[in-house]
Amino acid sequence: MMPVDDDLYKTSCVVQATTVEQVQAVVKICDEFAIPVWTISTGRNFGYGTAAPAKRGTVVLDLKHMNKIIEIDPDLGTALVEPGVTYQQLFDYLEANNLPFYLSCPAPSAIAGPVGNTMDRGVGYTPMASIS
Ligand SMILES: Cc1cc2nc3c(=O)[nH]c(=O)nc-3n(C[C@H](O)[C@H](O)[C@H](O)COP(=O)(O)OP(=O)(O)OC[C@H]3O[C@@H](n4cnc5c(N)ncnc54)[C@H](O)[C@@H]3O)c2cc1C
Incomplete structure (x- = not known):
């Protein structure tokens, strides 16, 4: 482009x-x-x-192969993740662990990730914008 x-x-x-x-x-x-x-x-x-x-x-x-979710703090609502973690992985983790959080993904959605999006000064679609 x-x-x-x-x-x-x-x-x-x-x-x-x-x-x-x-x-x-x-x-x-x-x-x-x-x-x-x-x-x-x-x-x-x-x-x-x-x-x-x-x-x-x-x-x-x-860094896409560095894709571990290290820790999610259920009280603070913060996520410590490696750079290759995608929004899909994070969503699946929240569902599997019954954590009451909602991700604010950018338009390319689940295939992108919160670290790259944050470094890019990106925003999601909720009033809080990106979770990161
Ligand atoms: C149709 C369309 C709609 C879009 N809508 C949105 C939207 O709603 N909101 C939005 O925010 N964006 C949007 N985008 C832009 C983009 O697709 C997203 O921001 C996406 O999340 C970025 O991809 P990524 O997370 O894989 O980041 P990456 O491509 O991995 O990284 C983005 C940039 O950040 C830097 N970076 C990444 N990781 C690191 C690191 N670990 N250390 C240092 N620098 C790093 C690099 O410069 C890299 O080029 C849109 C794009 C298109 C084409």
């Missing part, structure tokens, strides 16, 4: 991390060699570049 040549946004490579240690190692190497990094969570930023980086030659750090 960009009005310029796609080649301007070609990546050097895509790295799919599954642990915090891997993320740290990738960032350390990229820092050492001054390689730009573009991080995505579920990579469903449709309409705003999807998973494409902002400039050519960037390493895309894909």
